[in-house]
Amino acid sequence: MPAPSADAPPHQAARLRTPDGGEVALPCVVALMTPEGDCLPVPVHEDRPHPDGSRELRGAAHGFAARMHLRPYGPTDPRAQAYEGALTVRRTARTPTAAGLRIEVRLGQTEDPGWLIPGVFYGPGRLPGCERPYPRFAEGTDDPRALVADAWSFRADRCATPAVFARDRLGGAALALVAEVGELGEQGVGFALLPGRHPALRLHAPFREEPVVYYGSATPRPPRTPTHTWQPETTRTVRFTVHLLDTDPHAYAPVLRTLHERTPVPKEPAAWVGLDEAARLCAYGLHRWHYRDDPPVLLETAAFDREALGERGDRSAMHVSWVSGTPYAHALLLHARRTRDPGMAEAAVGVLDHIAENLAPGGTFWGQWGARGGWSAGWTPEPHRLHSRTLGDATLFLLRALAAERARGHDHPGWERAVRSNLAVAHGGRRAHDGRLAAAHHSDTGAPLTYEGSAGLAWVAPLTEAAAALGEPAWLATACHAGRAFAADLRDEFLCGAPEDVSLAPTSEDGYNAVIAYTLLHEADPGDPRWLDLARRAADWTLTFRYSYDVSFPPHTLLGAYGFRTRGGDQASPSNQHLHSFGLICLPEWVRLARHLHDPHYLTSARENLDCFRQFVARADGDFNAYRGMVSERFYQTECFQAKGMLLTLSHAWSAGVLLYACERARAMPEFEELR
Incomplete structure (x- = not known):
């Protein structure tokens, strides 16, 4: 059968409120990414709120059952609300298949999404007059050979913090991975400007690098879109966080601070030598x-x-x-x-x-x-x-x-x-x-x-x-x-x-x-x-x-x-x-x-x-x-x-x-x- 588009109207979208009165929509529990490049949404059939403020979304389609649990965490901040997310997906069909997972949230209309992927993408990415070629965002453009497109996805280890931020006229949001590597391997982040100027924030497991791979030169490499082989009854979980923000372009700062504080750190320091020994060696x-x-x-x-x-x-x-x-x-x-x-x-x-x-x-x-x-x-x-x-x-x-x-x-x-x-x-x-x-x-x-x-x-x-x-x-x-x-x-x-x-x-x-x-x-x-x-x-x-x-x-x-x-x-x-x-x-x-x-x-x-x-x-x-x-x-x-x-x-x-x-x-x- 023909694959539904990721941009098709969802069966039921879960919605979260931003501090300035806007809405963030989760159009589906999860989208399945096929080896052929198709995107198969698993619609939200059940959206169950709990007394503690958490939400549970459920859906089933294409031989998979999916459940997403969102739990509020952290101190109350009038400018931001954060949720810990766990997406659990199970293969219910009797045959194996290959697929990746996409978690997506969508914002309202905007003239400027203000994209931020820490260390990787800032606003437009590359200014039109910049002589150094690397990925650039341009609305309505799909020119991968010139490294210009309106949708980009990157592997997590390119990111200083594996998170993606954007905003619309009424608020903003961030999606962040809990770890670089998850149960489906190396993970990734991405974004797209959908028809109607709606920013979409994305997480991928396994990662996707598209429309092309940037390897440090003007000559891009082919896209990389690995998938995971799902055996019958295989269950995998992707852990992430969702952050609802106001319209302040600087709203990323407390989110990155929170993510930094929540990241485990080994007890022993990384350094090989003390200050004086390092100074002697460098001199x-x-x-x-x-x-x-x-x-x-x-x-x-x-x-x-x-x-x-x-x-x-x-x-x-x-x-x-x-x-x-x-x-x-x-x-x-x-x-x-x-x-x-x-x-x-x-x-x-x-x-x-x-x-x-x-x-x-x-x-x-x-x-x-x-x-x-x-x-x-x-x-x-x-x-x-x-x-x-x-x-x-x-x-x-x-x-x-x-x-x-x-x-x-x-x-x-x-x-x-x-x-x-x-x-x-x-x-x-x-x-x-x-x-x-x-x-x-x-x-x-x-x-x-x-x-x-x-x-x-x-x-x-x-x-x-x-x-x-x-x-x-x-x-x-x-x-x-x-x-x-x-x-x-x-x-x-x-x-x-x-x-x-x-x-x-x-x-x-x-x-x-x-x-x-x-x-x-x-x-x-x-x-x-x-x-x-x-x-x-x-x-x-x-x-x-x-x-x-x-x-x-x-x-x-x-x-x-x-x-x-x-x-x-x-x-x-x-x-x-x-x-x-x-x-x-x-x-x-x-x-x-x-x-x-x-x-x-x-x-x-x-x-x-x-x-x-x-x-x-x-x-x-x-x-x-x-x-x-x-x-x-x-x-x-x-x-x-x-x-x-x-x-x-x-x-x-x-x-x-x-x-x-x-x-x-x-x-x-x-x-x-x-x-x-």
């Missing part, structure tokens, strides 16, 4: 494998395999920040001064001198030094386009290096001149009507090239700190003006464009910049209450990228064999789906924000982030096939770029450097005293 690795003295630079990468590749496997280039440069030379210098290591101190000072002495004609830093071409713009698409996030970070950490050195009695006038020159360009490039800071500058003139995206937010932190450190109050006014302008991006829940290599994609790095900027603005201008609220919003948005659970790795993989734990690690971005440690760059501000808010949840997340990335620091030559002090950039927790469970066999200057920086700063904080 050694930076100095031994990444430092070169002619000219003094920190090479961006060093290959694990020295026998086969030698220095041919190293990237003979140095960005002034971001993937190398000032933040990590600053961290190395902090460690060298503390441990009284003159060789490391000389190397770190040499790198910082080299960067500070070689400004572009327009007055800013260059983007990157290369062994063949010398100084250039870096990885930006035009040869004269200097990325503001790269410049802003370089300025901030050179200023911090200068302050730390002066506190120890060492002065570096050239560093101050470089900081002042960069900030003069940033200050002069503010947009007249709203104070927004440029996302890119011309290397020859320093003139602003674009204000698109959130990269210009990286100027706020150095302007704020330098206003006090260098006696330039006008710079704080500029930072405050810019902070107000970029607040709109935060309230829209869409920051994008921080790294040079992903165009206008949203990334976790945008969140780190925002946390640093707004925490510093709150501390410099405490009379304005908006800064603390914006810093909190920035932290909440950043936590959408942070894994709240430990991914299950096959035991034969490297990450599986070493027992790598992902909780506390961050998805780099929807376009770069691997775990990275860059969140440690804002650990000091994150901890201070937790203090300002008197909220231990943020401190817990900072501790988990630092705990996660004290794994896989090579403790000796041969440790995970690396050399002592090497630290990888990428941990493949899902199928993207590499197979799940693999590790990128390159040591990155920033990976060792950001962990060194975090350890040096954390060891002086009482919150981390027991980790030394």
